[in-house]
Amino acid sequence: AQSVAQPEDQVNVAEGNPLTVKCTYSVSGNPYLFWYVQYPNRGLQFLLKYITGDNLVKGSYGFEAEFNKSQTSFHLKKPSALVSDSALYFCAVRVPPGAGSYQLTFGKGTKLSVIP
Amino acid sequence: DTGVSQDPRHKITKRGQNVTFRCDPISEHNRLYWYRQTLGQGPEFLTYFQNEAQLEKSRLLSDRFSAERPKGSFSTLEIQRTEQGDSAMYLCASSTLTGSNSPLHFGNGTRLTVT
Numbered sequence: 001a002q003s004v005a006q007p008e009d010q011v012n013v014a015e016g017n018p019l020t021v022k023c024t025y026s027v028s029g030n031p032y033l034f035w036y037v038q039y040p041n042r043g044l045q046f047l048l049k050y051i052t053g054d055n056l057v058k059g060s061y062g063f064e065a066e067f068n069k070s071q072t073s074f075h076l077k078k079p080s081a082l083v084s085d086s087a088l089y090f091c092a093v094r095v096p097p098g099a100g101s102y103q104l105t106f107g108k109g110t111k112l113s114v115i116p
Numbered sequence: 117d118t119g120v121s122q123d124p125r126h127k128i129t130k131r132g133q134n135v136t137f138r139c140d141p142i143s144e145h146n147r148l149y150w151y152r153q154t155l156g157q158g159p160e161f162l163t164y165f166q167n168e169a170q171l172e173k174s175r176l177l178s179d180r181f182s183a184e185r186p187k188g189s190f191s192t193l194e195i196q197r198t199e200q201g202d203s204a205m206y207l208c209a210s211s212t213l214t215g216s217n218s219p220l221h222f223g224n225g226t227r228l229t230v231t
Contacts, residue, residue, distance in 0.1 A: 004158075032217050034219065036222075041224070042224050042225075043120070043207055043209075043222030043223050043224045043225055044159065044207070044209075044220075044222040045222070046219035046220065046221070049217060049219060051217045090158050090159070092158075101172060102147070102149075102164045102166075102171065102172050103149075103161035103164065103172060103174070104149075104161065104220060105161070106158030106159050106160075107158050108156065108157055108158050109156075109157070109158050
C-alpha cells in the first residue's frame, strides 16, 4: 500500500524568504505525486504534479517541487514566500495505472505560516 | 467551469439519525471521488466512481455508508445510524477520464457534526 509522510506539522518562514515543505513517499512502482493546498473551510486546490520526465516540476502561484527517486522525496519549494501562501499543504501519491487502484493517498498536511 | 458543488455545507445531526450529502461534479468530468477529512489529518479515500460504476471502495466505508451515482452525473453519500466518530468534513472531487494523472478538483466539502 502507498503512503506519504510529511515530517513537519508546521513550517514558519519570513516573507520574502525561500520556503520548503517536505514530503516523502512509499509506493510500489513509479509514483504519481501531487501537491495540494487548502485554505480554511475550503476544499483542496491542485498545485502541481510529477508523473515522469524532468525532476523539477513547476506549478501554480510560483511553486515548484523536486522529485528525488533515490530519497523517495517530493519537496515543495518557492523562492520567495508571500503572506498569502499561508495555508495547509498536502502531498499525495497514487499508484500508476494498471495497479488496480484509483485512490490518491494524502499526507497529514503541513501548516505553512508566512510571517510579514 | 463552475467547480465541484457540495450540499449542504454544514449538517448537524443526532446520533442514530441518517444523513445524505450531495455532490455535483464539474460537468464534463467522468470520475468522481469521496474523501473524508478529520481535524489535523489529510483526506482519506472513501470511494470512486467512473461514470455510474462504483469501481473502488475503501475498507473505511463501513456497511453504514453507501454512495451512488445513478446517472453518472451527481452523486450522493448516505450515512445510516450516524455515530459521533462520523463527525468529519466529507469532500467530493472529480476529474476527467483522459489520463490517470489528471488532477482532482475538490468541492468545499460538507462538514458533519454528530451530537
